[in-house]
Amino acid sequence: MSPFEYAPAPESRAIVDIASSYGLFINGEFINGAGTAYKTINPATEEVLSEIAEGSSADIDLAVKAARRAYAKVWSKMPAAERGKYLYRIARIMQERAREFAVLETLNNGKPIRESRDIDVPLAAAHFFYHAGWADKLEHAGLGSAPKPHGVVGQIIPWNFPLLMLSWKVAPALATGNTVVLKPAETTPLTALLFADVCRQAGLPPGVVNIVTGAGATGAALVSHPDVNKIAFTGSTKVGKAIAREIVGTKKSVTLELGGKGANIVFDDAPMDETIEGIVNGIFFNQGHVCCAGSRLLIQENVHEEVLERLRHRMSQLRVGDPMDKNTDVGAINSAAQLGRITELATAGDNEGAQRWSTPCDLPTKGFWYAPTIFTGVTQAHRIAREEIFGPVLSVLTFRTPAEAIEKANNTPYGLSAGVWTDKGSRLLWTAARLRAGVVWGNTFNRFDPTSPFGGYKESGWGREGGRHGLAAYLKQGEQA
Template sequence: MAFEYAPAPESRAILDIAPSYGLFIDGEFTEAADGKVFKTVSPSSEEVLSEVARAGAEDVDRAVRAARKAFVKWSALPGSERAKYLFRIARIVQERSRELAVLETLDNGKPIKETRDADLPLVAAHFFYYAGWADKLDHAGFGANPKPLGVAGQVIPWNFPLLMLAWKIAPALATGNTVVLKPAETTPLSALFFADICRQAGLPKGVVNILPGYGDAGAALVAHPDVNKVAFTGSTAVGKEIARTVAGTSKKLTLELGGKGANIVFDDAPIDQAVEGIVTGIFFNQGQVCCAGSRLLVQESIQDELLDSLKRRLSTLRLGDPLDKNTDIGAINSAEQLARITALAERGEAEGAERWSPACELPSSGYWFAPTLFTNVTQAHTIARDEIFGPVLSVLTFRTPDEAVAKANNTQYGLSAGIWTEKGSRILAVAGKLRAGVVWSNTFNKFDPASPFGGYKESGFGREGGRHGLEAYLAPSSPEGER
């Protein structure tokens, strides 16, 4: 008999969510200039968590002015002094990690074991890592005495709200820039809690400003004439619009956009290990990951064996309450995203692909989608081309390494890929031919703050993480006497 798992819910008692939150500008929480607010909802229950001020163009201008004023003193601090603030933020994140993990799970819908064991440790690690760089910028490979750019306008998505904040804010502060950040409208709470952490760490006023709001606030931030650097993570369509806005200006721009990652399994791969990697690659965070391994390319000779094993493994995944520590599959982030996933899955069936999901009872409230895989998929199918951003896996086959590479590269995206084989020489040979920003070998979705991340083609440009992540926030030093 299979083991039964008793419910093991994480307590909400550690978390205190206020009934309303303001914008965080110049070190203080404040109402929006026009008084507008919006509600943030828990996707697993549709419970209203809080009411949040909605930023507009006037608020963006106020925040940018606060950041510009703070930049004068912040950029003049020695790197060792800026590092102290970053170290302090990292330690507070660690101290409050349980609280933040519960908050992220409630606001985003992902399982608590992911926010607790993946997101929060990586958030702290990024602040620790860039704190270490703050006084070593002369040795980062970008010339002697590189200078900060000024005010960084940053727009982050809803799939990893606090982690994407860390990816952007940590290098910006380490290099001496100040920040105006707009979190996604469906997940504003962890960014607002981070604003409180900034105050707790004694960060000078105006160095970090948080503006919850909708797309109009993000557009106003990107277009603001006094923003020197724009960083965006999100959809390719919005990224293209941002690129058009920034074109012709002196603003630096980095874009981390969509993906349609190929997970390539060769016939000598350890099947059980590969199956775990496939599951991690596409069902982690309900597949709402830019670098998800959403296309499985399996060598034809082992297709049946691997699919049988994969289906058995999917039948053991537990879907339900994200606060339950046993849960593997949480809720989809929003009704809008659920509708998109549903429509694309239905199109896959209509185009002739064969759909399979394990027996799965979906909760009666909230936004849910069962883990799904499609077989009999060709490269012409919409589900093999378009980013679904959900727990949907398309399975294709190949016969030779060259065919695997050709199929993997046959996409407008170029963010990630995975290779499963026991041959080190094959890993190196295939990885070198894949047009992807990150290639994992015999693993998937592994991240480290010291490792750069980013894409090619319609997956964007620029790198976040590692030494490379400093470059977009630095200007080459001017000759002596010039400014």
């Protein structure tokens, strides 16, 4: 044991005030829903945090009507610069209440406080700042001289980055003049409900943002509501396909941000220490609950032993445990269901003959936990090389030539992200140009910025979020307009 064991450094939860129950945020007010309530928990301890209303189809109808009214009477008539002011105001309030958001996110999601504090919350505020600037400059975005909003947008977001995904959705929608009905993920509603309070604090006109909590049925009611003009969804490919089938034949627009099985390609001339950090960040960031995770590691065969030795050494230093401790690197799995899915796929890896190695660590007895794990000896034919695990499990494969690396990286139904590690600029560009992935990171991984478009090829989704490309998804262009 190291003589320099870090003493517990827990973030205080005193800053958050969690109500014993929450209603639905419709037309600027919290109301009791027509549906039943369900419990939301802290996945690190299984402690019940609050009771959440399950939105019914009647509630969704109420929310869509509020959004339509706000769109027709207020938001579409407001000068664009005024819209921008609201976004700036929201962004500033999010920064002022950053600690509150970070603590609440960690409590409800299980991610380490270091990540929610240093990544999720600052990026979420940055998305509002960035889009606030666009609000009165849309005619200069290269999307036609007078691009028009869709109207009422239905948005469904996942549990892996609850607040950040909310801001990826809500900020561009509001900046472009749409009004919103948002359904947060079933297991992580709390920061969205705090965001509802921020909307009130910012004086946002009632009905511009409506938040209806619930599970799959609530989301389905939102997708099928006839008065919703556009659907924006982030989540699994399975649900994404169901949404696509549902809206076929309607006039609804749709953007989908779905699953991935990102390849992280390590060439033999890679900057080795930083590559190891990048591999760790690629798959163990946010417990691997990242759609663009670098979950397939492709190592050039002539250096693969050295890379793996360094990787195991680095992984043995990961600090797994209490997400509220400021020194924790890897937190809790978000739900029992997700833990079951990870365990099932990892067992398939064992059965198919891959070799498992995990960070030696003591896992807490309460809550949902999975030790950071790598599988070596994985081939393209293994399930763990093909299916999205969405957990802290890395599949390691090797390649011999750059062409083989490209072939293997692209040999997947997904196409969301990829990473390339090499000290040679020409090889980096050559590789990036051939990867069929929406985002290619060079000598880094899991970096996000509101100015940079994000989205997938193939089964990883339709459309882009962020940057100028992301604005296009919320504006009618050409014949649509």
